[in-house]
Amino acid sequence: MRSCAAIAWRCASIQPNLTGGQLMRRKGQSLEFREHMPYMPGDDVRFVDWRASARHGGRDDLVVRSFVAEEQLRLLISVDPRATMHLPGALPKLQIAQWLVEALVRVAEQSGDQIYLHWLFDQRASAPALVGTAAQLWRVLEKRSPASEEAPANLRHLQSFLPPTAIWLIITDSYFQMNDDARALATTIVAAQRNMCWVLLLELDSWPHERAVMGQDVWQISQLGAQEPGDLVELSAANLEAVEQRIEEHRAQFLNLTRLPPDDLLRWQWPAEVLPDREQFFNKAFFVHDRRIHDIFVKQSL
Amino acid sequence: MITWLVGGLIVGLVVLYLVNPPIRRMDLSAARFLRQLPEPPRSRRLRLSPRRLVTSPLFWLQLLVLALLLAALLAWQSAAAADIGPRQIGVLLAFDTSASMTTLQNGTSRIDTAKLAAIEGLVSSLDASQGGSWCARLAVFDLEWRELASTSDPAAATFAVSSLAARPLGSDLEIVRRSIATLASEQVSACPITHVLVVTDRPEPSWRVESPLPIIWRDVGIPVSSVGITAITPIRNQLTGEVAEVHIQISAFGPAPAVSKLTIRSPSGQVREVPYTWGETRIWEDRFAPSEAGEYTLSLLPDGAYTYDDSATIGISATEPIRLDWRLAERRRARSARLGAGCPAPAGACGCPGGSGGRRQPAHGAAAGRRPWLSAGRRSAAADRRFRRGQHGAE
Numbered sequence: 001m002r003s004c005a006a007i008a009w010r011c012a013s014i015q016p017n018l019t020g021g022q023l024m025r026r027k028g029q030s031l032e033f034r035e036h037m038p039y040m041p042g043d044d045v046r047f048v049d050w051r052a053s054a055r056h057g058g059r060d061d062l063v064v065r066s067f068v069a070e071e072q073l074r075l076l077i078s079v080d081p082r083a084t085m086h087l088p089g090a091l092p093k094l095q096i097a098q099w100l101v102e103a104l105v106r107v108a109e110q111s112g113d114q115i116y117l118h119w120l121f122d123q124r125a126s127a128p129a130l131v132g133t134a135a136q137l138w139r140v141l142e143k144r145s146p147a148s149e150e151a152p153a154n155l156r157h158l159q160s161f162l163p164p165t166a167i168w169l170i171i172t173d174s175y176f177q178m179n180d181d182a183r184a185l186a187t188t189i190v191a192a193q194r195n196m197c198w199v200l201l202l203e204l205d206s207w208p209h210e211r212a213v214m215g216q217d218v219w220q221i222s223q224l225g226a227q228e229p230g231d232l233v234e235l236s237a238a239n240l241e242a243v244e245q246r247i248e249e250h251r252a253q254f255l256n257l258t259r260l261p262p263d264d265l266l267r268w269q270w271p272a273e274v275l276p277d278r279e280q281f282f283n284k285a286f287f288v289h290d291r292r293i294h295d296i297f298v299k300q301s302l
Numbered sequence: 303m304i305t306w307l308v309g310g311l312i313v314g315l316v317v318l319y320l321v322n323p324p325i326r327r328m329d330l331s332a333a334r335f336l337r338q339l340p341e342p343p344r345s346r347r348l349r350l351s352p353r354r355l356v357t358s359p360l361f362w363l364q365l366l367v368l369a370l371l372l373a374a375l376l377a378w379q380s381a382a383a384a385d386i387g388p389r390q391i392g393v394l395l396a397f398d399t400s401a402s403m404t405t406l407q408n409g410t411s412r413i414d415t416a417k418l419a420a421i422e423g424l425v426s427s428l429d430a431s432q433g434g435s436w437c438a439r440l441a442v443f444d445l446e447w448r449e450l451a452s453t454s455d456p457a458a459a460t461f462a463v464s465s466l467a468a469r470p471l472g473s474d475l476e477i478v479r480r481s482i483a484t485l486a487s488e489q490v491s492a493c494p495i496t497h498v499l500v501v502t503d504r505p506e507p508s509w510r511v512e513s514p515l516p517i518i519w520r521d522v523g524i525p526v527s528s529v530g531i532t533a534i535t536p537i538r539n540q541l542t543g544e545v546a547e548v549h550i551q552i553s554a555f556g557p558a559p560a561v562s563k564l565t566i567r568s569p570s571g572q573v574r575e576v577p578y579t580w581g582e583t584r585i586w587e588d589r590f591a592p593s594e595a596g597e598y599t600l601s602l603l604p605d606g607a608y609t610y611d612d613s614a615t616i617g618i619s620a621t622e623p624i625r626l627d628w629r630l631a632e633r634r635r636a637r638s639a640r641l642g643a644g645c646p647a648p649a650g651a652c653g654c655p656g657g658s659g660g661r662r663q664p665a666h667g668a669a670a671g672r673r674p675w676l677s678a679g680r681r682s683a684a685a686d687r688r689f690r691r692g693q694h695g696a697e
Contacts, residue, residue, distance in 0.1 A: 087331035175331060207332055217351065220327040221336050231337060232325065239339040246335040 034066045073113035075296060076128060076161050077101050078120045080172035081147040085204070088213070091270065091278045093204040097171040098141060099282050100202075100293075104169075105137050107297055116161055120172060120185070121147045122154035128161045153181035155188050164196035167296055171202045174251050186257030193259070200292070201258065202266040207247060209270035211240060266292055305379065308372045315368060319354055319361045391431040393438050394485060394495045394515075395420055395459070397466055398502035400444040400473035401610040405503070407526045413468050416501045419520045420463045423499040428456055437493035444471040447481045452493050470610055475507050486514035527556025529580075530611025531602060536618075537589075544621035545592055552578070552586040552602065563603045564588060569596025595620035 036052055037043075039062035047064045056063060079085075079101065085094040101117060108115045109132070116128035117140050124145070131137040162168055170189070176182055192199050218234045233239070255265060268286050275281055287293065330336065355361055397420055403413040428436050437454040440462050441447060451462050478500065485495050498515050503523025510517050533551035538544065552564065558580040566574045572593075578586045592598060598616040605612050 084331035084333075087329055089329070093331070173331060175334065177334075210330055210332065214328060214330075215353075217353075218325050219330075220325050221330050221333050222327060233336045233339060234341055236341050239336075239341050242340050243332065243335050247332060250335070 036063045037066050039064050074163065074166040075104065075108065075113060075115045076118055076166060076168045077104065077115060078118040078170045080120045081144060082121050082151065082176065083149055084173055084175045088206050088210050090275045093173050093206055096204055096282055096286065100171065100287060102134055102137055103287055105131050105134055109133055111297060119154055120170065121151040123147065123151050125154050125156050127157040153185045155184055158188055162192045162195060162197050166197045168192050168197055168199045169202060171204065173204045174254055178250065178253060182254060183257060186254060189258040189260065199260060200264050200266060201260055202268065204268050206270040208272040212272035266290065305372065305375045308368060308375060312365065312368045315364055319358060320352065389431055389434045391427050391434065391436045392493045392495045393424065393427040394498045395424065395438060395440050396478055396498060396500045397442045398473055399442045399466060399468050401468055401470045402503055402608065403468040404609055405526060406607045407524050412503055412522060416522045417463050417466065419522050420501045421460050423518060423520060424456065424459055427497060439493050439495065442466060443478055444469055444473050447477045473504060475504060479509050482513055482515055526607040528606030528608045529554045529558050529562055529602065530606050530608055531600060531614050534614060534616060542621055542624060545618050547589050547591050548616060550588045550600065554580055554584045559604055565601045566590055567599040569594055592618045
């Protein structure tokens with residue numbers, strides 16, 4: 001709570017003209033003058049400043065007055081709820097995702113911004129839910145049904161929740177299959193960027209921790225919830241290297257499809273050691289020190 | 303051999319924990335990236351996991367047990383190696399010569415079995431000396447302790463043992479304990495005792511473990527069936543003290559013969575034979591009234607395994623007739639009759655016929671011998687009455 005309040009205060013006190021995601025000032029309808037702009041076909045002729053046009057422009061060069069429009073931030077958080085997000089047991093990725101959502105909700109509570117929570121993979125194709133307060137977030141989390149590995153990407157309602165200037169934060173481990181759903185997700189991300197949305201992809205990477213726990217031995221690897229015994233795998237140095245290469249290739253393949261700029265790709269990595277205090281680790285290692293997450297709430301002018 | 307076996311067990315334990323550790327199961331979020339890896343699992347091949355050795359408390363516990371066992375074996379072997387070599391052995395052979403050693407068991411006399419056991423013990427002690435000095439002291443015990451010989455010649459010791467014989471006496475193990483304690487406290491001896499070999503048919507007593515000298519106890523006795531005279535009880539006439547009857551108790555231990563026969567021979571040569579058919583009762587009681595003084599001989603047939611209870615000799619002495627001594631001088635004193643031997647003097651001289659004024663009674667006769675105290679009491683009461691009347695008249 002204290003870290004959320006501190007982040008909210010720091011974001012609110014940041015001066016304009018810094019890069020950030022929150023579009024607080026843009027051209028629009030209000031009483032506050034913003035600037036003079038050359039007249040473009042389609043502009044309302046009522047806003048033509050005739051004096052300024054006569055003083056500064058040529059015969060056919062008209063100048064119109066533009067005004068400041070203030071809008072509230074809309075943040076859409078898509079969380080990957082598949083079974084792989086319930087691992088590793090020491091600190092599940094889904095737990096980190098829920099803590100992050102809760103922290104953002106608490107920051108947004110103070111700034112009055114809108115936050116919607118969306119399940120990235122869902123059998124029921126549920127619509128994003130407004131989580132204005134932490135209590136609303138808990139209710140949404142309680143209603144959540146676990147998603148299987150075969151659950152389809154839930155992309156149906158996203159178009160209406162991603163207006164221009166909205167921020168879309170996607171929290172996932174990117175371990176999903178590269179199938180049509182994944183490609184559709186990448187296409188949706190590209191479309192959102194074209195629609196003037198700021199898309200942030202937060203990738204939760206627990207592989208360093210899981211690799212350290214396993215060491216180099218023979219294991220029976222199974223996925224969470226699987227009844228049948230898993231495959232017998234020997235984690236030799238060569239095999240571990242091959243696994244890491246596969247993960248990187250898979251990640252790069254998906255990111256290429258999304259066309260996201262490198263700055264909008266966040267990666268939170270689990271340490272290759274035993275995690276002592278999980279909440280403390282989340283606060284210090286992830287949430288507080290990731291400035292890119294804080295930029296969501298920075299007030300900025302375009 | 304055992305040491306090598308324990309060492310092999312330790313090596314086997316290490317190999318058991320090192321090779322082919324159990325395959326653990328893990329839920330992994332990146333499981334889909336672990337399929338069809340370049341190197342296949344070595345589940346069918348030899349796998350070594352030193353980590354299991356380090357992290358398993360059970361392994362360390364088992365290794366500790368085996369290591370302690372190995373250390374104990376090595377210590378025992380080193381102690382045994384130190385014991386090898388010439389040693390000084392002094393053995394005391396305490397041989398039981400009580401009557402029960404004559405018992406027949408398995409067709410052999412018990413004392414012969416004991417002699418063999420004693421000789422075996424002496425030979426074993428000679429072997430234990432490993433060529434060092436050896437000596438033996440031979441002692442026998444029954445109801446007394448007798449030291450017979452002390453020798454360092456095994457042949458002489460063997461000969462002395464073979465010449466031992468039982469005596470018709472019981473055995474007392476307490477004198478054995480006392481004698482061993484005395485020997486242990488001996489300061490100077492030509493044959494200092496290091497071991498005691500007791501050969502007897504008695505079971506091992508409880509004081510053996512507390513003995514100052516190590517005792518090797520050889521109990522050669524085994525249970526045998528026997529029939530024998532277990533009790534002879536004289537029944538006396540309470541008045542005269544003479545033996546009126548003799549009760550004989552014969553007991554059977556183990557399987558008894560179908561019929562036993564008790565023969566009673568009187569001093570005059572009269573023979574009375576009493577047969578008895580054994581049933582479920584293991585005790586047979588008989589009695590006879592001795593007709594005369596002298597030695598009566600009892601013999602039981604057939605003989606049992608223990609021979610000393612098959613016959614007995616009873617001596618019955620002659621009894622004197624009852625006589626009454628009337629030598630009572632004081633009339634006023636309470637008179638008492640004394641039973642005993644006959645009056646040593648003539649009746650008139652020793653006063654046997656009674657006091658003055660009294661009714662004269664014959665010193666010898668049927669009346670005197672029949673109820674002497676009644677007649678004396680009656681006369682005494684009458685005399686007292688007369689005496690009281692005379693005194694009153696004088697007053």
